[in-house]
Amino acid sequence: MAVQKALIIGITGQDGAYLAKHLLSKGYEVTGSSRDVMASSFNNLNALGIRSQVKLLSVSINDFRSVFNAIQTADPDEIYNLAGQTSVGLSFDQPVEAIESIAIGTLNILEVIRLLSKPVRFYNAGSSECFGDTGDTPANEQTPFAPRSPYAVAKSTAKWLINSYRESYGLYACTGILFNHESPLRPERFVTQKIIAGAAKIKAGQIDKLQLGNLDISRDWGWAPEYVEAMWLMMQLDKPDDFVIATGRKESLKYFVAKSFEYFDLDWQKHVEIEKSFFRPNEIVTSVGNPEKAIKTLGWKKPTDIDGVIKMMCAEKAKSI
Known part of the structure; x- marks a missing residue:
């Protein structure tokens, strides 16, 4: 062929x-x-x-x-x-x-x-x-x-x-x-990588605070x-x-922050500041998908959910500390 x-x-x-x-x-x-x-x-x-x-x-x-x-x-x-x-x-x-x-x-x-x-x-x-x-x-x-x-x-x-x-x-x-x-290849302009990189820098003593926007939004992260x-x-x-x-599971950005900081043995509430200017106009509050058709029709394996994503991204970032 x-x-x-x-x-x-x-x-x-x-x-x-x-x-x-x-x-x-x-x-x-x-x-x-x-x-x-x-x-x-x-x-x-x-x-x-x-x-x-x-x-x-x-x-x-x-x-x-x-x-x-x-x-x-x-x-x-x-x-x-x-x-x-x-x-x-x-x-x-x-x-x-x-x-x-x-x-x-x-x-x-x-x-x-x-x-x-x-x-x-x-x-x-x-x-x-x-x-x-x-x-x-x-x-x-x-x-x-x-x-x-x-x-x-x-x-x-x-x-x-x-x-x-x-x-x-x-x-x-x-x-x-x-x-x-998400993945370790995400640049820091994406909020997930910004959070994980921020937690790693705080752990390393490079910075003390991380500014984020609306933590109440929920997403389906894979x-x-x-x-x-x-x-x-x-x-x-x-x-x-x-x-x-999609993964079919939604969690808040606050959950993503808490779990990421927990990986580095940090209390996120001591280091995260909310910056109103980061809020998007017309923000989507909740976004979650149903991957059932892809799993059944494509034979796509059940995807890794947010906990696995955070663990793998944090583990990769920890290598650079």
């Missing part, structure tokens, strides 16, 4: 790096893109020891010609789109960039695939943010979208574009609606390496479909 070729658009982030590692373990030839290969550090690929095994090219996802040239060059059997704006908070300050990089970027990829004669399978990264506030009922694939941020609006638009192209043009295109998923496996499993089905990827 010919070697399978994959193109990961947005390979520099947490998910892109873990997905590249997973595909390489399956024998794929992997090409990855970033906005500017010459300026990117590829720290995550280096951290996983796979930088030399991946071909790299530059892609501006909201530029159709750039996307077209990249897909022609890589000639992939599978395309994974993990690019675009990644911050909900930033999308309130830069809504146009959110729409262009997420919605228009997805449309560009779909159009290139439609124009190609070679059948290509396409995975697009969706987001639990599309559901808005789920309340105590875990969201599944039939739960209506109720986006509350420009980021979520863009992700919702991309999801409906996927459905439209799948139904109208017969493309193999699917969306993974991923709830929060382990990123398991979530990229679900992405790949979606692409192996005979017919494309969309899946919620």
Whole structure:
């Protein structure tokens, strides 16, 4: 059999790096893109020891010609789109960039695939943010979208574009609606890594206080390496479909803080300060997903929940103390 070729658009982030590692373990030839290969550090690929095994090219996802040239060059059997704006908070300050990089970027990829004669399978990264506030009922694939941020609006638009192209043009295109998923590769601008890094620094005597926003929000936190496996499993089905990827368990950010500080033998209440300026406008209070379809249909193993995620992230951070 010919070697399978994959193109990961947005390979520099947490998910892109873990997905590249997973595909390489399956024998794929992997090409990855970033906005500017010459300026990117590829720290995550280096951290996983796979930088030399991946071909790299530059892609501006909201530029159709750039996307077209990249897909022609890589000639992939599978395309994974993990690019675009990644911050909900930033999308309130830069809504146009959110729409262009997420919605228009997805449309560009779909159009290139439609124009190609070679059948290509396409995975697009969706987001639990599309559901808005789920309340105590875990969201599944039939739960209506109720986006509350420009980021979520863009992700919702991309999801409906996927459905439209799948139904109208017969493309193999699917969306993974991923709830929060973490790992040591998360940068500290993500609150989970900020909390764990802060606890580690306090333990080491480097700082004494950590400022955080709303601790009463609840989320469904999972382990990123398991979530990229679900992405790949979606692409192996005979017919494309969309899946919620989650753990099914929600806990408050306060719980995440308490458990992280407990790992380092610290009382979080002595070190954490609430900073009102960190509160997001139109914040989602509760977000939790139902992964039953993915577990049954994809054969995805029951995912690691928040306690395991915290333990693994803290253990990795403790190495640097």
